[in-house]
Amino acid sequence: MKKFIGYAVLVLIAVVFIGTAVFLYNKSQEKPVTYTSDAAFKTTIVKKTVAVGKVIPRREVEIKSQVSGVVEKLYVTAGQNVNKGDIIAKITLAPNMVMLNQAESQLETAKLNLQNATVEFERQKKLFAEKLISASEYNKFLLNYDLQKEAVTSAENNLLLMKSGATKKSDKVSNMIPATVTGMVLDLPFKEGAFIVETSSFGAGTTIATLADMNDMIFEGMVDESEVGKIREGMELVLDVGALEGEPFTATLEYISPKGVTDQGTIKFQIRAAVKLSDKLFLRSNYSANADIVLDKKENVVAINEGNLIVEEKAQFVEIETGPQKFEKRAVKTGISDGINIEIVEGLKEGDKVKHR
Incomplete structure (x- = not known):
């Protein structure tokens, strides 16, 4: 009985040893690689950047003011369509006090000069009527009188322009800001009450609106x-x-x-x-x-996935399937590519199977 048990143990050990050896042998053997293939197909390839x-x-146009001051009223809103000449905003003038004082002084000076010219003109007019002076002499005083009147008018207009933005005879008002083009109001950078600076040779001035x-x-x-x-x-x-x-x-x-x-x-x-x-x-x-x-x-051309293309130096190849898991190298000529698919000009026809790489 003991001999039987001993033989059985030996047989069991032998079976385990042989089984382990077979398992390790099979595990060490590499499984055969199975390749898949993709068929050449017809498609439209668009190469683009x-x-x-x-x-x-x-064209965007920035509307600026010709005078400095405070935005009193905005007549438009962003997104509104306007025509050339439509009023965008009204500006309350804030003239430079030094320039305003000079304008007022110039007006007073012009008035004094006119008073003196008027008195002299009236005296010379009487002398001319009495034929005590020549016509040419009289005309000199008449010209000076007319020039002094024009000087007063000019000084008054200059002062009015600085204070109100318009002259007596002008049909245009400098503190009313018109649209210079027809278009849509894209932006109004400043709200009512904001101070703006005029456009001059020293600076571009403040943008009141942008039109396009x-x-x-x-x-x-x-x-x-x-x-x-x-x-x-x-x-x-x-x-x-x-x-x-x-x-x-x-x-x-x-x-x-x-x-x-x-x-x-x-x-x-x-x-x-x-x-x-x-x-x-x-x-x-x-x-x-x-x-x-x-x-x-290119429309209706034979193509393959560009990843299946083999490039060696200046030559291009594919591995075409000749039988089950059998492939051979074949040279091809390619055309345009869209980064995914590439045109095959020569070497393949629709339906040919190439190794998937």
Whole structure:
């Protein structure tokens, strides 16, 4: 009985040892690699570049005042359409006190000169009537009298202009600020009660309003130097406006800058394109947008996933399936690529299977 138990233990140990050895052997053997394949297919490939920028009016006009003072009244609001000549704002004048004092002094001086000229003119007029002086002598005093009257009128107008913004005979008022173009009011930087500075040779002055024609919009963006040589004026752009998802706009490229600028370490060139507006959607100024510029387009061409292409030096290959898990290398000639799929000009036909890489 003891011998039987001993034999049984030995057999059990042998079985465990052999089983372990078989398991370890099988585990050490690599499983055969199974490759998948992708079929060549026909599709449309569009090669394009993307320009990042914004949509803006072609022309924005800043309305400034010719006089300094306080904004008494604003007659428009942002978003309102105005015509050329419409009044934007009224300014309560705040003239320079030194200049005002000079204007008042000039008026008093002109009045005194006129009084003296009047007295002398009346005396010479009597002498001329009595034929005691010649006509030429009389005309000198008449001219001086007329000049002094004009000097008074000019001084009065100058003082009125400084105080009220208008002269006696003027049909235009300098403290009433008109729109210089027809368009939409984009911005009113200052509210009623704010002090503004006049435009002069010493400074641009305070902007009262910004106007723009919102029916003439352009896309303004930047293109990388590696792509700028592939685009030209007249090309069509497809605009993706971030605020209007799913509603693309088209535009026509009309300007490519001749000079590049450095942007985050790369050279980029500014472009502008005229936007074709939609009757249903309103494009606001400074909407951010991406523009797809179509560089090339091929329809109904044989293509494969670009990741399945093998590039060795200047040659291009694919591994074509010749049988179950059997592949052979074949040279191909490629065309355009959209970054995902690449056109196969020669070497493959639709339905040919190539190794998935």
